[in-house]
Each structure stands twice: as C-alpha cells, then as structure tokens.
Amino acid sequence: MKKLTVLAGLAAAACLMAGPASAEKIKIGVVLPYSGGAAEFGEQIDRGMNLFLSQNADAFGGHEIELIKRDSKRPGGDIAKNAVQELITRERVKLLTGFVFSPNAMASAPLVTQGKVPMVIMNAGTAWIPSLSPYIARVSFTMWHSGYPMGDYAFNTLGCKTAAIGFTDYPPGKDSRDAFTTGFEKAGGKVLEALPMGGPREVPDFTPFFQRVKNAAPDCFYVFVPAGNHSVAVVKTYTSLGMGDAGMKLIGPGDITQDTKLQDMPKEAAGMITAHHYSADYQTPTNQAFVKAWKDAYGADTTPDFMGVAGYDGMAAIAHAIKAQNGEITAEGTMEALAGWTFDSPRGSITIDPETRDIVHDANIHKVVLKDDRLGIEVIGTIPQVKDPCKANAIGKCK
Ligand code: PHB
Numbered sequence: 170m171k172k173l174t175v176l177a178g179l180a181a182a183a184c185l186m187a188g189p190a191s192a193e194k195i196k197i198g199v200v201l202p203y204s205g206g207a208a209e210f211g212e213q214i215d216r217g218m219n220l221f222l223s224q225n226a227d228a229f230g231g232h233e234i235e236l237i238k239r240d241s242k243r244p245g246g247d248i249a250k251n252a253v254q255e256l257i258t259r260e261r262v263k264l265l266t267g268f269v270f271s272p273n274a275m276a277s278a279p280l281v282t283q284g285k286v287p288m289v290i291m292n293a294g295t296a297w298i299p300s301l302s303p304y305i306a307r308v309s310f311t312m313w314h315s316g317y318p319m320g321d322y323a324f325n326t327l328g329c330k331t332a333a334i335g336f337t338d339y340p341p342g343k344d345s346r347d348a349f350t351t352g353f354e355k356a357g358g359k360v361l362e363a364l365p366m367g368g369p370r371e372v373p374d375f376t377p378f379f380q381r382v383k384n385a386a387p388d389c390f391y392v393f394v395p396a397g398n399h400s401v402a403v404v405k406t407y408t409s410l411g412m413g414d415a416g417m418k419l420i421g422p423g424d425i426t427q428d429t430k431l432q433d434m435p436k437e438a439a440g441m442i443t444a445h446h447y448s449a450d451y452q453t454p455t456n457q458a459f460v461k462a463w464k465d466a467y468g469a470d471t472t473p474d475f476m477g478v479a480g481y482d483g484m485a486a487i488a489h490a491i492k493a494q495n496g497e498i499t500a501e502g503t504m505e506a507l508a509g510w511t512f513d514s515p516r517g518s519i520t521i522d523p524e525t526r527d528i529v530h531d532a533n534i535h536k537v538v539l540k541d542d543r544l545g546i547e548v549i550g551t552i553p554q555v556k557d558p559c560k561a562n563a564i565g566k567c568k
Contacts, residue, residue: 194235195491195498198256198286200249200277201267203240206370209397210269210476211240213429214291216467217480221488224462228485230492237262241269244339244369244395246276253277257284263498264289264490266483269476270369270395271295271340278302285500287490289507291483292476295340296348296559297566299526304500306507306526308486308519309479310446312344312393313559315422318532318552319391319444320352323420326534326550327442329389331359333382335375335403336393338365344559345393345422351564353391361385369395375406383412392421396476400425401433408437418442426537428474431544439539446530447475447516448546459515473515482514486521518554527557 199218201211218236221228237260239252249268256262257280265281266289268274274293278301281288287304296311323329332353336342342365350360362385367373382390390412392403407419419425423445431438449460449472459481463473473481486507491498493506508523520529534550559567 194233195264195496196235196237196260196262197487198253198260198262198265199236199238199267200241200252200256200265200273201238202242202269203238205242207244207269207397209429210292211267213474213476214267214269214480214483216463217473217477217482218484220459220462220466221481221484223466225485225488228488228492230495232491232496234491241267241273244270244272246272249273250276250280253280257286262286264487264503266487267291268293271298274298274305275301275340278305281305287500287503287507289483289486291479293341295344296557300566304504306486306504306521307528308483308521309528310475310530311527311557311559312341312422313348313557314446314528314530314532314555315424315444316345316348316391316393317352317558318534318555319420319422320349320354320358321356322442322444322534322550323349323389323391323418324353324356324358327389327418327420329358329387329418331361331387332389332391333361333385333387334363334391335366335378335382336363337369337395337399338367339369341395342369342393347565348559349391351562352558361387366394369399372398372402375402376410379406379410379412383410383415383417386415387417389418389420392419392425394425396424396427397430400427401430404434404438404441408435413437413440423448423475423535426535426546428472428546431537431546434544436539436544438537438544441537442549443535443537444532445475445535446532447478448535448548449473450546451515451517451548453515453517455513456515478515482512482516482519485512485514486510520554522556525557525560527560529554529556531555
C-alpha cells in the first residue's frame with residue numbers, strides 16, 4: 170500500500186519543532202480507485218492533490234502530513250468500507266478523503282460517524298450524502314448543481330418541449346434524473362421516458378436504449394453516465410444512430426463532456442450542451458495558471474478535469490482545517506474549520522455552505538466547440554454561486 174509523507178515547507182519546519190502538537194505526522198486516509206476501469210479517476214484526483222501540495226508547502230501551518238492510500242477498486246461500497254474501517258482503527262487517520270463513487274461514500278458514512286473521523290468528498294455526487302453523517306463535507310459537486318439548471322436551460326433556451334432521459338442505474342444516476350426532471354418540468358417541459366441503462370462498472374452497449382429514445386423522438390435527450398469511457402460510448406452511439414440529424418439534442422451534466430475524454434469523441438460532439446462547474450478551457454487567469462502548472466508537472470499531453478480540480482481543492486480544504494486547528498485535529502474542530510471555508514479555485518470562487526456542508530460554486534452552461542480540429546468547451550452561461558438545489562428546495566431525501 171502506498172504511503173506518502175509530505176513535510177509542509179521549510180519555514181514550517183521551525184514551527185514543527187516549536188511545539189509537541191506538530192511533532193506527530195497527521196495521517197490522512199485517501200480512498201480512491203487505483204486499479205480497474207476507474208483507475209484514471211484515481212490518478213486525476215491524486216494529481217490534483219499532489220499539485221496543491223507541491224505549490225503550497227506552507228499551507229499546513231508547519232504540520233507534517235502523511236497520505237495513506239487505499240484502492241477502492243469498484244463502486245460497490247464493500248471494498249471502500251473495509252478500507253475505511255482499517256484506516257480508522259489501525260492507521261488511526263484523522264481525516265478521510267477521496268471517494269469517487271457515491272456507494273463507496275454512503276457505505277463508509279456510518280464508520281465516519283462512529284469513529285468521528287471527518288470525510289472530505291472529492292467526487293461522489295449524490296446530493297443527500299452529507300446528511301448521512303455530521304462529519305461529511307464535500308468539495309466536488311452534487312448532481313443537482315448540473316441537472317437542475319440544465320432542465321431549465323433545455324426548456325427556456327434550447328426550446329425543448331419534450332425530453333427523454335438515459336441514466337446509469339445507481340444513486341447519482343437516479344439523482345441526476347430527478348434533478349433534470351424537476352428543473353425541466355418546473356419550466357414547463359414534459360419528460361417522455363427515463364431509461365436506466367445498466368450499472369456503473371462495465372460500459373454497456375447503449376444502442377438498444379438510444380434506439381428506443383430515437384423512436385420516441387424527444388426534442389432533447391439528457392444523459393448521465395459516470396464520465397470516463399462511458400461518456401465516449403454515449404457520444405459515439407448518439408452519432409452512429411444519427412440522433413442529431415433526426416433533431417434530438419444531446420445534453421447532460423458535464424460528466425459526459427469530461428476534458429480528458431473530449432478528444433476521444435467523434436467531431437459530431439461539437440454543439441453538445443452540458444452544465445458543469447469546471448473545464449480546463451476556462452479562460453480565467455487562475456485556471457490558466459493551474460492548467461499550465463498541471464502540464465508542466467504531468468506532461469503537455471495531459472489535462473486536468475473536474476476530478477483533478479476537486480483533488481486540488483480538497484487538499485486546499487484539508488490544509489486549511491489542519492492549519493486552523495494548529496495540528497490538534499478533532500472531528501468538531503475540522504467541521505468547524507470547513508464550515509464557510511472559501512477558496513479561489515481554478516473553477517472560480519468556492520465555499521463550503523456551513524448549513525449543509527456542501528459546496529457552493531458557479532454552475533456554467535458548456536457548449537462543445539470544434540476549433541483547429543480540437544474539441545473544446547466554451548462557457549455560454551453562468552448561474553453564480555449555486556447552493557445544492559436539492560437541499561435548497563428540500564426535495565425527496567434532501568428534506
Ligand atoms: C458518483 O458515483 O457519485 C459519480 C461518479 C462519477 C461521476 C459522477 C458521480 O462522473
């Protein structure tokens with residue numbers, strides 16, 4: 170198992186010797202997929218965390234941290250839960266982070282409460298996860314940050330009166346379905362059908378699902394899949410069935426136009442509209458500096474995506490919590506430090522909402538554009554500083 174020790178800076182070293190509080194390394198358990206089909210997500214988040222660490226050695230207030238990494242492998246919950254158990258009881262970590270897949274965060278939530286070891290979620294997007302434990306905070310997104318505004322945009326701006334939905338059949342897929350349906354129907358649209366399209370592990374053959382949607386002929390086709398190779402297969406199937414030519418607009422959360430997958434998609438992806446909070450193509454000085462640093466560190470042919478930026482931001486949040494407590498980490502102290510924490514992220518300004526412990530950030534409307542034979546993202550709309558709409562509107566399990 171991998172261990173990484175980070176000494177937080179030279180200036181910090183003096184501080185480290187100054188008091189007994191800082192003498193012990195602060196252990197942080199990292200639970201991510203490091204093998205199997207989702208290993209690329211683990212690598213993205215690792216790279217984001219490491220970039221923050223390499224640029225911000227002094228952000229930990231002179232305290233030394235140790236990242237103890239465990240491979241969650243699959244989205245099923247059991248492996249991640251065992252890892253969390255071991256990290257809490259044997260390694261005695263003070264914080265847990267990572268968590269790409271919602272079922273892994275959900276299965277671990279009771280242990281977080283019993284062990285009083287806070288969890289900083291770097292991806293898992295099902296809206297109601299933080300309600301499972303008072304010691305969960307999230308730096309990534311919820312499925313409602315993207316799905317709900319996309320519903321409104323589809324009706325009011327794209328002019329779609331009807332829509333069909335295809336979703337990967339597990340908690341964030343159902344959540345994304347509900348988010349889009351709520352936003353779309355509130356605006357006046359009608360959802361013709363919502364199709365579950367298999368689980369998150371294997372990329373399914375989407376053809377039978379998409380053919381059924383084509384027969385129903387909706388104006389918009391909203392799809393959620395958990396990014397990665399699933400999203401490439403979605404765009405390929407949509408293209409090969411000629412659904413665009415038949416007048417159906419492919420839309421979704423930005424998970425289906427992930428920066429790292431855009432160049433694997435057919436050029437017909439140009440014109441797709443998604444809602445999300447990050448793209449490597451954002452033209453802000455903070456993001457341009459971030460992307461340059463990423464390419465300098467990991468290679469010109471690499472790019473950060475929404476998972477990479479969550480690794481970066483998550484490590485910034487953890488550094489803040491450690492520094493704020495001067496290394497004397499308690500669950501209550503960590504949650505207090507995270508409540509209201511604000512950061513100038515590459516995605517724009519972010520805050521952890523003190524009431525819900527969830528992220529507040531801009532929700533952007535993305536258009537896929539083709540420029541110089543390269544697919545990229547253009548921001549064509551922004552809803553500033555969105556609190557999770559599921560909790561803000563007290564819907565379903567978010568009540
Ligand atoms: C999740 O399991 O919550 C999840 C995974 C991948 C995504 C979004 C959400 O792209």
